Amino acid sequence: MKLSTLLSISSAVAIASAQQPAYAQCGGVNWSGGSICVSGFYCFKQNEFYSQCIPGTATTTAATTTATSGSPATSTIAPPVASITSFAKAAGNVFNINGKSQYFMGTNSYWIGFFTSNDDVDLVFSHLASTGLKVLRVWGFNDVTTIPSAGNVWFQSFVKGSTPTINTGADGLQRLDYVVESAGKHGVSLIINFVNNWSDYGGMAAYRSYYNLSTTDQSQWYTSAAVQAQYQKYIATVVARYKDNPTVFSWELANEPRCNGCATSVVTNWIKTTSAYIKSLDSKHMVCIGDEGFGIDGGTDTSYPFGPGEGIDWVANLKISTIDFGTAHLYPESWGETDAWGTSWINIHAAAAKTIGKPVILEEYGTATKANILVWQKAVMDSGTAADMYWQYGDTFSWGQTHNDGHSIYYGTAEYKTYVEDHAAAMAAKAV
Template sequence: MAPARNGAVLPILGFLICAAFIYFSFRDLWLYHKAKTELGFVKRNGTQFVVDGKALYVNGWNSYWFMDHAVNEHSRYRVSEMLEAGAKMGLTVCRTWAFNDGGYNALQISPGHFDERVFQALDHVIAEARKHDVRLLLSLVNNLQAYGGKSQYVKWAWQEGVGLSSSNDSFFFDPSIRKYFKNYLTALLTRKNSVTGIEYRNDPTIFAWELINEPRCSSDVSGDTLQVSPPFHFSLLNRFRLFLIQQNINTFLAESQEWIDEMTGFIKSIDDKHLLTVGLEGFYGPKSPKRLTVNPEQWPSELGTDFVRNSNSSNIDFASVHIYPDHWFHDQSFEDKLKFVVKWMQSHVEDGMKELKKPVLFTEFGLSNLNKDYEPSQRERFYRIIFDVVYKSAKRRKSGAGTLVWQLFMEGMEGFNDEFGIVPHEQDSMYRLMIEQSCRLGRVTGRLKEHKLKKLCSHRH
């Protein structure tokens, strides 16, 4: 009789194992597609972000290292840990790199050629963000050399013999480089996530795209090279080289349109669902003379960038600003830096209301722990002043749309730390301050009734 019982049990056991396998294999995919219909895209209504009919003010952070850590199995868990930690503080948006051009763990190995392993790492980041109810602001290229940046594009063009100049600033006017960048944009925006099955351009987990991190073009202080592409001050040799490359001077004339308009228009032609920003630091240029006195010193007006002018494109949905007074000033006291922060933020909020009529998101801010007079309590005061400006703007329905602290990371990641980095749980006062800001903004928008904030903020009324 025993063999007969075993014979009856084995098929049932096999069925259960098979059913369990199917369930666990397809559960996440079902949840993601269910989430796809439930999660709304963040949109813009005048000077406010809105989602599902309600205003959204951002309390978030930067963790630029997500994709890099997701490539390797031994470090991938930190992405989930950081997203979970952010969610527990009520943080709603994380800004991270969606680029790595050339070099170690490169997403784009060479122009138009991608490492599928690294793309799958970015897929994982987006999927994990959705699991933790965090949206992503994805930056598309770096003005700086870290992770390749515009200098890598220039190097590629120069190596292939089609580059107009070896200057990094040719990124903004070289037609070959523009094609490289557009090819990358196409591959990224139309990427089908290997985890969720959703194309990036259709995924509301992505809060917005950032065209370039901290664009500068110091070789042309007028700002025309960044704004206009290509400029008409090439040398005769470069004009001739461009003619040979294009084989038709009419192409040269036809492509003389604004670089920002061209690139943002190209993105919008592929993806009209997501918000888009330039990625500016917020400095005013020589064509905004009334605002030059707001700059920290003289040098920012010579960087070839301008907050108002560069943010005015019809394809730009919101403006970005960074806040680093201890790096921008020389020999200013901490108290003076705090005064500057308020003036700096209020000026840009006013620009958002009157000039741009768009939200203004402070996408990076930090206070260095390497300052000679640094004390840990200074960071709390610095953060609180920044949070207060945004909170007051939110209460008055003005354009100050939120903040993203630079940067948060987890224990055991000291190699990715810089002078601004914070491990949230290691600094209790900062941890509580960020939660408090999440709750304050939740009250303003009426989102305190949402499950996550209701539980987090119930004892903070």
Template sequence: METVFKGRARARVSLIHFFVRRFAVAVAAIFLLTDGRHAHVDLAPVEILGGADVDTLAQRPNVNGASSSEVIADEQWRMVKTRGNQFVVGDRPFYVNGFNAYWLMILAVDPSTRGKVTEVFQQAAAVGLTVCRTWAFNDGGWRALQKSPSVYDEDVFKALDFVASEARKYRIKLILSLINNWDGYGGKAQYVKWARDDGGLNFTSDDDFFSDQTVKGYFKNHVKNMLTRVNTYTSVMYKDDPTILAWELMNEPRCTSDPTGNKLQEWIQEMAFHVKSIDPDHLVEVGAEGFYGPSSPARLPANPNTYAGQVGTDFIRNHRVLGVDFASVHIYPDTWMSGATLEAQLQFVASWMEAHIADAEGTLGGMPVVFTEFGASTKARKSGGFNATTRDQLIQAVYGQLLDSTRRGGAGAGALLWQVFPEGTDYMDDGYGVVLPRAAATARIMSTHSKELAVFNSRCAWSCRWGCRREQQSEDVDDDMPFVSRMNLA
């Protein structure tokens, strides 16, 4: 999307400009009030932001055709903050359309596959995606970032540096997850193993990760080493880099040994404080799946099944922690509701999202909520399984719920598809992968949603591009008013 502010707005507006501005705002308001769900997206050749079709995705050097060497001016590449239940960059709203690509660091280590990182950023930027969530960990094992506690492979760390550098070139912000709940890429089990091997300590389960002082010390050191790392490509310390949108404490934390949730809650409190003590400028999120727990019994029926309320997580309680800036939720109807009909799964998606958006706005006192993983496998061979067409219906359903929230200035701040791959990486696909150049209908849906969000994100563009002064606007509009409402007053 073309940068709007290329110079200061003139102090006064001519009469012609006044009427032009009013006409443009009226047109925008009509568009914004129109139902933007994609239930009837036509199958014309996909239109990519900037005018490219799907066949050019693999060759596109950058969004809007810009060279990857064109770096955004520092004053325009700023930290994402929260204001009430919305993300903001400066004084502009920042609604998110994004994706997951957990593998970026691993492929960036090898020069023969490093180009895949650039390729996926090119393709994502071409359909307007602005946020990528990826792993900032690989503990023990193959191509480990952290080979043992606080012992790092510099080549792997440089690979993560490269990922951050490339993301900036393509105007994509990163959510960096700091550890895995699961065994993949080491996870909490590797930390417990390190402590057991080093000290002969007697652990009862991998959930001791959340309470053992030695293990927590290992993790705190990793957090410090990550946040204070100086990027070898940009010379910017990670904690000062606006390319990073947020730190995620853990991917999908669970503590099944303590269904009360007390053990995990204490860990979240301790680690959120630890991250903020080192880096008070970046946002922090838990990484939770969004399951309701004992603190909100009235919400337990909203969970996809009974077991979800017994895994030691608690959406409401976990997100009341000081230092947690926005809520995270995942959406996997295909695995959570295996065997259910497509209609039942889509109904669940709607109610699941509505419940969490409402709680973010109300019970949690007003904070953004991001659906940091959502998707469906097209490889599952079971009743109710998804194919490419029905998966697109799921994507449309998620986007539709978010647009409903966005139009009223609600807490639904965005969603990140699990997951996007470039060409030639089919060997990594778990069934959830989308290769944009080969998925024309999906790319079109994502591009359309990006355009719709871009209208909201360019609130200042509509009010300033016609020559008005931002200072005049700030005098007339209450800063606490939701951005969408303010837009209608412009």
């Protein structure tokens, strides 16, 4: 999901007013709204990318929100009840997770690896486990072009004049370490990706800026020897940390890779090279692409998402031997389609994956109105899609709620019961 193109309902209201309402965004990279909160709230900086209006004053100590970078908080959450003991793998058109072939529901949390409180991480995983969500997709990247102040999490830096640096410290990949640890203890598997197509959290744009690549010729990122060498160096660093840990469900090449106007061979060759490289480092875990599902035969539907304009050939890419399963995302509003159109998108990808003999996950899906979510979930069930993972999981902490981009569904709400708990149970009960 491209976060920077979305506004939460609270943020949209705030832009039109002098002060930010309770729990609204009030700062961060690329933020153009106000930074003053309504009375009784102050603008709390979670990290350099996101600040939020939370109760209190600027001198309030948010004890459960942060830990010092040298001494992560100790968890006080109740002990988990499950653990991951075997590596996930594709099993025909479904997956075998922790020794059981099954359909499943999961979700996405781009922000969990950037938390500095272990208690907050544990709370999320305890809620996911209690809901029956099997897999969480997380950002395994956090690229910066300037080194942030102490206490702000970052994973890799691209600072002009300096060598790119991978941060393995307490405010770096050690935060991702704790996400993996907590997930495993709670019986939740992880999809971890390595770079963002979008500029949120650095992404390909950070590489392009550092290596002086064109901002219009997207093929350069995929073909630059210098870029790919650093990208693979980062991959190797992350993979080495968890290659023997069965909590990792799959490695993922990128979040929504595109190459607008490129020959599809550019991305296909990059997928072949990168997935083979990952398999050479780690033969135990699955590898997927993380793409949206573009470039697939839609029959009589020749609309934009089915075409090759974004440089993607979905079927050719899924046939690559070092890719274990397919991914598809679903945001009809962003693609100029109606929500009702989404059912055919789900069915076409499920049918193509079945022909190839690999599973497919509807890895992200969301709609501002949420009116068609149940329809899409029924299509997932009926089509034999192996899993679906809604965008995005939301939760509430002592300092307030996680980011609401208009698609968030928050734990403990009526929406959560309708769209998450009930569907997770139905997917888990579906016979293989």
